[in-house]
Amino acid sequence: MTQPDAGNETNARGKKASGHDYAVTVRDLTRMFGEFVAVDNVSFDVKRGEIFGFLGANGAGKTTTIKMLTGLLRPTSGTGTVDGLDISNDRRAIKSRIGYMSQRFSLYDDLKVEENLFFFGGVYGMDRDSVEARVSELDDMLSLSGLENRMTASLPPGHKQRLALACAILHRPPVLFLDEPTGGVDPVARRYFWDLISTIASDGTTVFVTTHYMDEAEYCHRLSIMHAGRIVEVDSPARIKEKHGMTSIQDVFIKLVDG
Amino acid sequence: MINSRFFPLMRKEFIHIARDRRSLLILFLMPVLMMFVFGYAINMDVKHIRMGICDLSRTPTSRALIEAVSASPYFDVTVRYEDPRLTGELFRRREIRAAVIIPREFARDLGASGVARIGVITDGTDANTATLAQNYLEGLFLERSLSAGGVEFPVRIKSRILYNPDMESSHFVVPGIVALLLIMIGALLTSVTIVREKETGTLEQILVSPIRGYEVVLGKALPYLVLAFGIAVFIIIFGCLWFHVPMLGSWSWLTLFCIIYLFTSLAIGLMISTLVSTQQVAMMLALVATLLPSVMLSGFIFPVASMPAPLRVVSRIVPATYFLEIIRGIMLKGNGPAELWRPVLAMIAVGLLFTVMAIRRFRLKL
Structure with a gap:
């Protein structure tokens, strides 16, 4: 794997940093909570414009990793870059270049949509x-x-989810982090939402998405499977299935996590 | 520098306030209720104490004495009885709270030796009233003894009460309520508004944006401080119109000191928001942390000077202690910074202490 050239940065906002093809790079990233190792020596790269899936059971360390990449948590050790900026030293600069949507669709219910x-x-x-x-x-x-004046509380979950996504990409972030974005919505809305993600990615936005729905893993260009704070597999869904000789990601996942 | 990101936060917070009409109504009604309760109910002067008199002497001298007691506004003589052994029963049946027993030999002793005894009994279940009743009776009898002995009272007391000549309790209660409510509402609203966003996850959503920590705190808290200030103005005007509380000092100084005081409450609220994760706990903690010390330890009702030494020390870090001195000084005495610089500096010092502690904790949490 080629080492990205993290030293080459551009300061102009919105303009893609040239000289490296990676939206996110992570090297030996570790986060401890007391004695507990939530994220254990994790390394991976996310290419520009790809949909990078982060698969893992609850408590595997997905959200902790996202929080370190978005500047909500400081790493205990290790390094990383987002859009070519260092996650320990350029946290503020990173913040204007990323969008973030959490599993809770963090919106204000007592505010209108607009x-x-x-x-x-x-x-x-x-x-x-x-x-x-x-x-x-x-x-x-x-x-x-048509929904501008609706109270947010009165929207169905699928609409709330889209509104939360809209709020996260208003400022045209080159990198979008989605933390279990499809929790609590019905299968039709989930399907629709993944079409949206594909559209966003095809416009050149990098999408970093965590999920524990195995069927959603198939929509990702590349996938990393996380278990107990470690990354146990990174590749495209097809290659992962091929490598393990299985027909579904679900089977691979169960083998890796249980085995 | 404050930048343009700060204003959407303030605007949003004002929308939250305006949409939550019920809370807004409570915020304005609560002080009115408190003013009525404290303004009318807190009366240090105990009047109309029910009293029993047992006159065994039955002489013109004893009757004159009884007349003097009955004439006093502090006592209502409700029971006259013959048998001193009934005294205990009368107290037990709650018919009287004080009793005077004039012995059979009262007039004779007075005539013979010039020294006679009177029994004064009070109900100690309400120690305050008992002490006051004792004091009133002692004063009354002392004066009568001296004049009966033909002795001119050696010291003539000419008393005059400044600033609140009619001893209206509302005059010192209303400024006290301002002190109480400002710190309570400030801390309560600040902590709840931050903790609510913790609960809904929106705080996280804001913190991944380029907005800075202090912009978040100020942008969220300032609208509530404006609201708290509005409530303070409302209480003062209501107090002036309804209870005729005087406003002798300068409004602008009062405003300035209110704002300093409000920042102290903001710091307390911020600190609470770093300690708890649910709105309910934040609310309880804010109430206990502000209301309790501000009522009990600030001199709002109980004078700081009469507290035991350890509590006096605690009262020095209660911001309301200083603000009470300041607001009473300004409203009732017409004081300005020249007279009030000590409590003002102390209040600023306590405020800074809380602010530094809150910011350190808030940083730690992020």
Whole structure:
């Protein structure tokens, strides 16, 4: 595996850093909580524009890894880069280049749909006009129009999920982190959501997504399987199945985690 | 520097406040209720104590004495009885709270030796009232003894009470309620608003954005401090109009000191938000941490000077202790910074202490 050239950075916002093809690189990343090792010497790379799946049971260390990459947690040891920026030293610079959506669709229920959009856009320094322009641009994809004045609490889960996604990509982040984004929505909405993710990725955004739904793993370009804080497998879904001689990711997963 | 990211936060917080009408109503009604309860109920002067009199002497001298007691506004003579052995029973049946027993030989002793005895009995279950009743009676009898002996009272007391001549308790209670509510509402709202976002996960969502930690805290807390300030103005105006509490000092100084005091409450609220993870616990902790010391230890009702030494030390880090001195000084005495610099500096020092502690804890948590 080629070592990415992390030293070569560009400062212009939104412009892709040239000289390296990786949106995320991680080397020997470790996070301890007291004596407990939540993430244990993890290394991997995520290519630009790919959908990188992070598969693992609850408590495998997926969310802890995402939190270190998004600047919510400091690593105990190891290094990493996001969009060419160092996760220990450039945390603030990273924050304007990433989008983040958690499993809880963190929205304000007592705010209207458009108020949520204006707020999250505003937090990234966008004024109302640019939020409105961006929302109408995204509307083909998200079909939220007509709901601007609805109270967020009254939306069905599928709509909330799309609204949360919209809030996360208003500022055109080159890297998007999705932490179990499909929890609590029905299969149809899940399917629809994965189509959205594919669309976003085809526009050049890197999507880093964690899940514990095995069927969703098949939508990813590459997949890493995490177990007890360690990465036990990284490859494309097809290659992983081939390597282990199995027909579904679910079987591979059970073999790796149980075996 | 505060940048443009800060304002969406403030705007959002104002929307939260405006949408939650019920909480808003409670926030404005609570102080009114407190003013009525404390303003009318806290009365250090105990009047109309039910009293029994057992006059065994039955002489003009004893009757004159009884008349003097009955004339006092502090006592209502409700029972007259013949048998001193009934005294215990009367207290037990809650008919009286004080009794005076004039012995058979009262007038004779007074005539013969000039020294006579009177029994004064009070109900110690309410120690405060008992002490006051004892003091009133002692004063009354002392004066009568001296004048009966033909002795001119050696010291003539000319008393005059400054700043609150009618001893209206509302005049010192209303500023006290401002002190109480500002710190309580400030700490409560700040801690709850931060902890609520912890609960819903939105705090995390904000913290992955480029906004800075202090912008989050200020942007979220300032709207509530504005609200708390509005409530303070409302209490003061209500107190002035309804209870005729005077406002002798300068509004601008009062405003400035209120704002300093509010930042102290913000620091307390911030500290609480780092300690707990649910809104309910935050609410309870904020109430206990602010209301209890502010009512009991600040001098709101119980004077700091009469506290035991360890509690006096604690009262020095209760911000309300200083703000009470300041607001009472400004409203009732017309004091300004020239007279109040000591409590003002002390309040700033306590506020800074809390702020530094809160920021350190908040950083640690992030």
